[in-house]
Amino acid sequence: MKKIRPPHVAGYFYPADPIKLKTDIQKMLEAAKTDASFNKIVGIVSPHAGYMYSGQTAAYAYNMLKGKNYKTAIVISPSHAEYFPGISVYDGDAYETPLGVVEIDEEKANKLVEGGKLIFRGIQGHRREHALEVQIPFLQSVLSDFKIVPVVMGDQSRTFVDELANKLAEIIDDKTLIVASSDLSHFYDARTADILDSIVAKRINEFDYEQLQRDLDSHKCEACGGGPIVTMLKAAALNNYNKAKVLKRTDSGDVTGDKSEVVGYLSAVVYD
Incomplete structure (x- = not known):
């Protein structure tokens, strides 16, 4: 492997020490155990703040993947650090975290960009993006023998969402x-956040991605990865998946105790 994307936010968003990272994730997974189970899961929604704030919420979704035999995880992230008019699929060989290296699924990555103008292989969006990186240690903790397709949406408007959803629908199995x-x-404040975030949760639970897109466009709700969520739901629908369930919803004030200014998080599962 010649081109490996190194960890950028290890030691900041999550522990850089592999033993502590592994231990912390296992503790969060243990604390997030529920009786819920889903046989055919095609996707999850997972938050991407520092593990201290949102890792416990993310763990509810990742717990649902234990024991499942996925060969490829397509991780779709917003772009916080740079804007570009397109969707960037990492053009290197692998992503690295303190838990090791995860190879890119070259076949699926190339099929995703095939014949399109909006999706391309590149480095744009991948240099410093935390929202994609923080998902990988969780994947490494619950799956084995898998590859990834790292996707960063430089633009989350409807045209790009539709293009990515249609292409994903062609390659997922x-x-x-x-x-x-x-x-x-x-x-x-937490009360206002709850009103806004409950709309996102409602649309996910109803599997109503079209209304979620409209609500995001009209600012009735907010999600920095709204494009990835709508994209996943639409791609799932095109493959005859039609159910989604929010597993956990929290805000940063649940950890800090400060409810005057919070960030909202949820984890969810999309299944048949």
Whole structure:
């Protein structure tokens, strides 16, 4: 492997020490155990703040993947650090975290960009993006023998969402998982955040991605990874998946105790 994307936020968003990282994730997974189970999961929504704030919420979704035999995880992230008019699929060989190296699924990555103008192989969006990186140690903790397709949406408007959803629908199968990386509203008081975030949760639970897109467009709700969420739901629908369930919804104030200005998080599962 010649081109490996190194960890950028290890030691900041999550522990850089592999033993502590592994231990912390296992503790979060243990604390997030529920009686819920889903046989055919095609995708999850997972938040992407520092593990201290949103890792416990993410663990509810990742617990649902234990024991499942995915060969490819397509991780879709917003772009926080740079804007570009397109969707960037990492053009290297692998992503690295303190838990090791995860190879890129070259076949699926190339099929995703085949014949399109909006999706391309590149480095754009991947240099410093935390929202994609923080998902990988969780994947490494619950799956084995898998590859990834790291996707960063430089533009989350409807045209790009539709293009990516249609292309994903062509390449996913029962051995493929989609991870939509998203936080919810930012820096409102907890009561206001709850009103906004409950709309996102409602649309996910209703599997109503069209209305979610409209609500995001009209600012009735907020999600920094709204594009990845809608994309995943639409791609799932095109493959005859039609159910989704929010597993956990929290905000940063649940950890800090400060409810005057919070960031919202949720984890969810998309299944048949």
